[in-house]
Amino acid sequence: MPGPTPARPSPAGDTPPVPAADVLVVEDEPSLRTVLARTLGFAGHRVRSAGGVAEARAAVEDAVPDLVVLDVMLPDGSGLDLCAHLRTHHQSVAVVFLTARDDVDDRLTGFALGGDDYLTKPFSVAELVARVAAVLRRSLPSAPVSLGGAHPDALVVGDLSLSEGAHEVTRGGDHLELSPTEFRLLALLALNAGRVLSKQQILEQVWGYDFGGDGGVVEKFVSQLRRKVDDGRVPLLHTVRGFGYVLREPR
Structure with a gap:
């Protein structure tokens, strides 16, 4: 994958602030894993990383993250299976899939298993940061739910x-x-x-x-x-x- 450029903070505007979150990056390619972890950390998140399914499951059991950036193809299993495990045991965890396959059926399978967003490689880290921010705004309990006006809780x-x-x-x-x-x-x-x-x-x-x-x-x-x-x-x-x-x- 071509070397991504560092993400830059978005200009001020009407977009709600991004809540800081605990993020787990699950990616088997070491250099990409490092870049993603550093970039998300620079964006204000607390980031841990894992290189496979077993390591990721251990990390989740140690401390449940708010969001997982999850590669679909991992050396010791499928990211889709890991997502299904998260949905069974940790419903509140948001999932953003990464994949090298731009196939509609793959994307729909990921969403059906409970994925919240989906990025196809190669992608810019700026886009990933933006997607993570969007998912966090709508998933974290501390984030305001903006659905078009004032309404009762x-x-x-x-x-x-x-x-x-x-x-x-x-x-x-x-x-x-x-x-x-x-x-x-x-x-x-x-x-x-x-x-x-x-x-x-x-x-x-x-x-x-x-x-x-x-x-x-x-x-x-x-x-x-x-x-x-x-x-x-x-x-x-x-x-x-x-x-x-x-x-x-x-x-």
């Missing part, structure tokens, strides 16, 4: 309750485990309960204008969110063919 739709301050979701009193991106998607739908949102609107609000994804990503996330929210219950999350998705109380 608790969003309630039928027997579904979502607390943005605590990042907790319950339905019928049962706690639901959601990834950071699933939580933000559900918060957007709950804030707009009864209103149909298009895939493009969801991409812009949940992933950001510069995400570069497509409608398939939204479909995957809505599908897995529906399994968690509606499984065995009266459906709240509905597809309106040709228009988008809506969260509404049972009629």
